Amino acid sequence: MTPISVDDYRSLAKRRLPKMVFDYLDGGAESERGLHRNLGAFAAIKLAPRRLVDVSQRSSSVSLFGRSLPTPFVVAPTGLNGALWPDGDVALARAARSAGIPFVLSTASNATIEDVAERAGGDLWFQLYVVQRDLAQQLVRRAKDAGYHVLVLTVDVAVNGKRERDLRNGFAIPFRQTPRSVLDAVTHPGWALRQIRHGLPQLANFASPEATDVNAQAALMRRQMDASFSWQDLQALRDAWPSTLIVKGIMTPADASRCRELGVDAVVLSNHGGRQIEDVQAPIDLLAQMSDQTAMPLLVDGGIRRGADAVKALALGAKAVLLGRAILYGLAAAGEEGARHVLEILTAELDTTLALIGCPEAARLDSQFIQL
Numbered sequence: 001m002t003p004i005s006v007d008d009y010r011s012l013a014k015r016r017l018p019k020m021v022f023d024y025l026d027g028g029a030e031s032e033r034g035l036h037r038n039l040g041a042f043a044a045i046k047l048a049p050r051r052l053v054d055v056s057q058r059s060s061s062v063s064l065f066g067r068s069l070p071t072p073f074v075v076a077p078t079g080l081n082g083a084l085w086p087d088g089d090v091a092l093a094r095a096a097r098s099a100g101i102p103f104v105l106s107t108a109s110n111a112t113i114e115d116v117a118e119r120a121g122g123d124l125w126f127q128l129y130v131v132q133r134d135l136a137q138q139l140v141r142r143a144k145d146a147g148y149h150v151l152v153l154t155v156d157v158a159v160n161g162k163r164e165r166d167l168r169n170g171f172a173i174p175f176r177q178t179p180r181s182v183l184d185a186v187t188h189p190g191w192a193l194r195q196i197r198h199g200l201p202q203l204a205n206f207a208s209p210e211a212t213d214v215n216a217q218a219a220l221m222r223r224q225m226d227a228s229f230s231w232q233d234l235q236a237l238r239d240a241w242p243s244t245l246i247v248k249g250i251m252t253p254a255d256a257s258r259c260r261e262l263g264v265d266a267v268v269l270s271n272h273g274g275r276q277i278e279d280v281q282a283p284i285d286l287l288a289q290m291s292d293q294t295a296m297p298l299l300v301d302g303g304i305r306r307g308a309d310a311v312k313a314l315a316l317g318a319k320a321v322l323l324g325r326a327i328l329y330g331l332a333a334a335g336e337e338g339a340r341h342v343l344e345i346l347t348a349e350l351d352t353t354l355a356l357i358g359c360p361e362a363a364r365l366d367s368q369f370i371q372l
């Protein structure tokens with residue numbers, strides 16, 4: 001069966017990945033209420049279609065930081081993409097480049113900053129986790145030298161969220177060999193063979209031919225960040241990074257305003273896809289309350305599984321949306337081709353939705369297309 005939706009790709013990914021890897025990709029924090037709230041929030045927003053509008057010519061393009069993007073999608077930073085598909089970071093970056101959209105490389109990537117720039121290229125952004133301050137400075141310098149033009153600082157991982165599926169499964173890098181995990185792997189031979197052929201993924205930015213920083217890798221794997229990082233440090237980062245700076249993980253209007261005062265260029269309203277704390281608002285609901293009051297560009301993520309979800313986010317004031325799990329399901333099921341296909345599916349759904357609500361241009365979406 002050819003997958004025709006993100007949900008189809010989720011089912012395929014579930015079949016093809018070992019349970020512990022699928023759970024890492026799919027799961028959320030604690031009882032997963034946050035994850036479900038993110039999805040439910042989109043379902044609760046209804047569109048208000050306008051009729052008798054000429055929609056024979058349509059455009060999905062939007063403008064972001066003075067550049068034109070063919071669609072409002074950005075590939076979100078996600079760690080351990082290599083556990084889903086060998087060379088997963090490069091595969092995602094190439095899929096993004098084919099679609100003409102930005103790719104955000106995670107600090108916790110399995111390919112290095114430089115490798116992705118060389119082998120994939122395209123519109124590259126770098127996401128920073130501050131594990132140790134001196135390492136963070138090095139990463140930022142490397143990203144700048146390799147041509148990444150947007151820095152995304154993630155601020156919602158002071159410590160790791162309680163991901164109960166991962167705890168139950170004993171999910172860790174390097175993979176722990178227990179009878180259960182070995183059985184999980186051998187019953188998914190396609191995945192296992194690909195992993196064996198390619199070599200198990202490392203947190204590549206902390207491993208070099210000369211030295212592997214095992215402590216930094218272990219800390220990142222436990223998402224053990226420098227939890228003292230605060231507003232003064234953001235100011236210093238702003239001073240050190242000359243081009244576009246985005247803060248990801250903002251969940252209150254007050255924090256968004258403070259970012260703006262410090263000269264941050266945009267924020268991503270995000271609860272990390274419900275993977276950190278569960279009882280917070282869905283970012284799309286926060287967007288609906290904030291976009292009128294905030295003068296800075298707002299991006300949003302969490303729960304986007306349909307082109308219509310992106311339409312809703314733009315209509316509520318987002319400049320662009322980040323795709324986390326949606327594109328990862330494609331990657332996990334069929335590598336670069338699957339990731340590309342997910343982007344095609346979402347782009348086609350977006351276009352159909354624009355036609356059906358009577359809005360020929362994504363850039364002209366506003367709250368009149370939302371049923372209040």
Ligand SMILES: Cc1cc2nc3c(=O)[nH]c(=O)nc-3n(C[C@H](O)[C@H](O)[C@H](O)COP(=O)(O)O)c2cc1C
Pocket residue numbers: 024025026038076077078079106107108127154248270271272273274275301302303304322323324325326328
């Ligand atoms: C498997 C996985 C790994 C992630 N790793 C990171 C990461 O390394 N850095 C980061 O800023 N966010 C990370 N995130 C959060 C995403 O960037 C994004 O905020 C979230 O996935 C959006 O929700 P969605 O998956 O419902 O689209 C990760 C999310 C997933 C699903």
